Amino acid sequence: MAKTLYDKLWQSHIVEQQDDGNCLIYIDRQIIHEVTSPQAFEGLRAAGRKLAHPDAMLAVPDHNVPTSADRATAVNAKDSQIQLDTLAENCAEFGVNYIPMLDARQGIVHIVGPEQGFTQPGMTIVCGDSHTSTHGAFGALAFGIGTSEVEHVMATQTLVLKRQKNMRIDVDGVVAAGITAKDIALAIIGEIGTAGGTGYVIEFTGSAIRDLSMEGRMTLCNMSIEAGARSGLVAPDQVTYDYVMGRPQAPKGAAFEQAVAYWNTLVTDDGSLYDKEIYLKAEDIAPQVTWGTSPENVLPITGVVPNPDDVRDAERKIAMQRALDYMGLDAGTKLQDVTIERVFIGSCTNGRIEDFRAVAEVVKGKRVHANVVAWAVPGSGLVKLQAEEEGLDQVLIDAGFDWREPGCSMCLAMNADKLGPHERCASTSNRNFEGRQGPKGRTHLMSPAMAAAAALTGHLTDIRSFEHG
Amino acid sequence: MDKFTKLSAVAAPLPMPNIDTDMIIPQKHLKTIKRTGLGKFSFSNIRYHDDGSEREDFVLNQTAYRNAEILVTGENFGCGSSREHAPWALKDFGIKCIIAPSFADIFYGNCFKNGILPIILPQAVIDLLLDDASRGANAIITVDLERQEISGPDGGKISFEVDPYRRHCLLNGLDDIGLTLEKKDVIQDFEAKKRLSQPWLFKD
Numbered sequence: 001m002a003k004t005l006y007d008k009l010w011q012s013h014i015v016e017q018q019d020d021g022n023c024l025i026y027i028d029r030q031i032i033h034e035v036t037s038p039q040a041f042e043g044l045r046a047a048g049r050k051l052a053h054p055d056a057m058l059a060v061p062d063h064n065v066p067t068s069a070d071r072a073t074a075v076n077a078k079d080s081q082i083q084l085d086t087l088a089e090n091c092a093e094f095g096v097n098y099i100p101m102l103d104a105r106q107g108i109v110h111i112v113g114p115e116q117g118f119t120q121p122g123m124t125i126v127c128g129d130s131h132t133s134t135h136g137a138f139g140a141l142a143f144g145i146g147t148s149e150v151e152h153v154m155a156t157q158t159l160v161l162k163r164q165k166n167m168r169i170d171v172d173g174v175v176a177a178g179i180t181a182k183d184i185a186l187a188i189i190g191e192i193g194t195a196g197g198t199g200y201v202i203e204f205t206g207s208a209i210r211d212l213s214m215e216g217r218m219t220l221c222n223m224s225i226e227a228g229a230r231s232g233l234v235a236p237d238q239v240t241y242d243y244v245m246g247r248p249q250a251p252k253g254a255a256f257e258q259a260v261a262y263w264n265t266l267v268t269d270d271g272s273l274y275d276k277e278i279y280l281k282a283e284d285i286a287p288q289v290t291w292g293t294s295p296e297n298v299l300p301i302t303g304v305v306p307n308p309d310d311v312r313d314a315e316r317k318i319a320m321q322r323a324l325d326y327m328g329l330d331a332g333t334k335l336q337d338v339t340i341e342r343v344f345i346g347s348c349t350n351g352r353i354e355d356f357r358a359v360a361e362v363v364k365g366k367r368v369h370a371n372v373v374a375w376a377v378p379g380s381g382l383v384k385l386q387a388e389e390e391g392l393d394q395v396l397i398d399a400g401f402d403w404r405e406p407g408c409s410m411c412l413a414m415n416a417d418k419l420g421p422h423e424r425c426a427s428t429s430n431r432n433f434e435g436r437q438g439p440k441g442r443t444h445l446m447s448p449a450m451a452a453a454a455a456l457t458g459h460l461t462d463i464r465s466f467e468h469g
Numbered sequence: 470m471d472k473f474t475k476l477s478a479v480a481a482p483l484p485m486p487n488i489d490t491d492m493i494i495p496q497k498h499l500k501t502i503k504r505t506g507l508g509k510f511s512f513s514n515i516r517y518h519d520d521g522s523e524r525e526d527f528v529l530n531q532t533a534y535r536n537a538e539i540l541v542t543g544e545n546f547g548c549g550s551s552r553e554h555a556p557w558a559l560k561d562f563g564i565k566c567i568i569a570p571s572f573a574d575i576f577y578g579n580c581f582k583n584g585i586l587p588i589i590l591p592q593a594v595i596d597l598l599l600d601d602a603s604r605g606a607n608a609i610i611t612v613d614l615e616r617q618e619i620s621g622p623d624g625g626k627i628s629f630e631v632d633p634y635r636r637h638c639l640l641n642g643l644d645d646i647g648l649t650l651e652k653k654d655v656i657q658d659f660e661a662k663k664r665l666s667q668p669w670l671f672k673d
């Protein structure tokens with residue numbers, strides 16, 4: 001019978017099918033960070049249990065690390081420091097491969113995994129972090145889990161799971177100039193909503209997806225969780241293999257060939273049935289920007305702030321008004337007239353080398369607007385090094401950007417990096433929830449090029465008109 | 470893990486849709502290495518004023534609902550992060566059961582692991598329960614997991630669905646790691662086969 005990519009990944013990891021429809025699923029890899037692992041280690045210790053496969057794990061601190069130049073000596077909040085120290089101690093005690101903060105390879109878990117070749121096609125990959133969906137870009141079944149499940153994987157290398165349904169989102173055609181994976185992701189969320197993918201694994205197909213680089217595919221799969229789907233998938237192809245080959249933890253030589261032969265089977269068979277299919281035309285996708293406090297509050301940059309009076313459902317009307325109040329926006333305002341004070345380039349969505357190239361291209365030889373404070377936070381130390389080799393750091397610094405050390409930073413404001421109350425930010429991250437980037441902070445999600453353009457003009461800006469004028 | 474069998478308690482109405490994990494527990498309170506003690510921070514952005522005083526308009530601050538153990542809420546509850554801090558905070562606050570038209574997947578699973586029962590019911594039924602809940606301390610709702618049945622304050626019965634495995638674990642307070650470890654042999658067999666077919670995956 002014809003099978004989807006998800007069906008193949010699922011079936012090849014079933015250890016045992018239980019009578020009640022749940023399955024015991026084998027987990028190939030687990031990545032851990034300092035925020036969601038301490039309680040799992042604590043649980044193991046309390047029960048006197050060991051790690052099933054320390055080798056199948058990788059640990060790196062990211063959420064809490066300082067991103068200032070003096071990070072080695074920077075005074076970190078005491079509770080942040082406790083989490084960082086606890087991760088180091090737990091990894092030493094349990095024998096987990098741990099990349100410390102001052103290591104050049106340190107960075108955001110979802111950037112480090114792929115960079116190290118830890119992420120490979122065909123695997124099941126978990127992490128106590130919802131954006132684990134990122135790794136689905138390699139044709140791996142990757143999803144975020146809670147800390148109890150982190151502990152379950154640590155102790156057993158398995159999880160008890162129920163099969164999800166298959167959804168296909170097909171984006172065919174060629175995107176217009178200036179349109180990126182981020183715009184595709186936001187357009188999809190605008191189309192299906194933040195709960196549209198709940199219960200599904202989304203496979204992204206179509207020529208516009210095939211045309212994306214690995215970085216772009218990661219951006220897209222990263223945002224699947226924002227559409228409600230725990231996992232996104234892109235079938236592996238030559239682009240994937242070229243990215244994986246030669247990475248420190250990737251198979252080498254004959255083993256790589258053997259792996260590729262297997263990876264080539266990881267495609268959806270012709271004639272497979274999906275439970276739901278969505279079609280988008282690449283040509284129709286305009287640069288996207290969010291106006292509210294949920295990623296589904298998204299519109300093309302040419303739009304205007306919507307009016308709650310146009311909404312019929314009472315609860316939705318209240319939610320929309322609440323979002324507008326929080327964001328300090330009036331219905332009918334042109335999105336391009338919204339002024340910003342902060343810019344954040346970074347996060348596991350858009351903190352990769354391509355993203356900094358895109359920003360550098362926009363800001364080269366120009367100056368950040370006088371009213372704007374702009375930050376660029378590489379997703380990992382290796383991204384930072386690469387950008388510096390290419391001279392991108394200097395382009396950004398000359399334009400007035402603050403070029404910082406790697407970490408999650410202002411994506412979720414767990415460390416000193418945060419928006420002040422009512423500060424408005426053009427952000428390349430993935431969530432615009434209330435308080436996400438700092439209490440009362442206001443987040444507009446968009447692509448790196450769009451955020452760069454906003455940094456220069458001081459207001460939300462259509463990258464298309466910007467580039468041509 | 471704590472058992473969940475039958476609960477009779479005050480239900481608080483919180484009809485807002487899309488209550489996300491950052492709203493349930495703001496990220497500044499995630500810097501703990503323990504599972505307990507987060508209750509005082511739950512919903513803090515909507516529960517307190519900037520000066521730390523309580524907001525009267527927040528339902529769980531109202532006298533009738535201070536001891537609520539059941540939340541009746543809107544669709545897509547718990548969307549956002551995978552962090553288990555959200556159910557830990559709710560549990561520490563005293564919430565044992567959440568009833569909504571839909572939940573975010575990860576949050577839904579996390580509830581069961583922490584002895585919280587999430588129940589999905591159609592919006593029309595939720596509307597009735599919200600109505601019951603709006604009567605505050607006068608409206609005790611009983612949730613019986615054994616019989617998969619909710620009894621309203623006026624004696625009306627509503628049945629609900631729940632995954633049998635999760636129900637079993639919750640009813641008996643079972644630690645599912647222990648249950649899985651009983652299957653060690655099957656897991657090892659699986660692994661041995663995998664080592665042969667995909668040797669590049671194994672480093673040890």
Ligand code: SF4
Nearest residue numbers: 131347348408411412
């Ligand atoms: S960058 Fe943001 S979304 Fe990504 S792992 Fe860090 S906090 Fe989570």
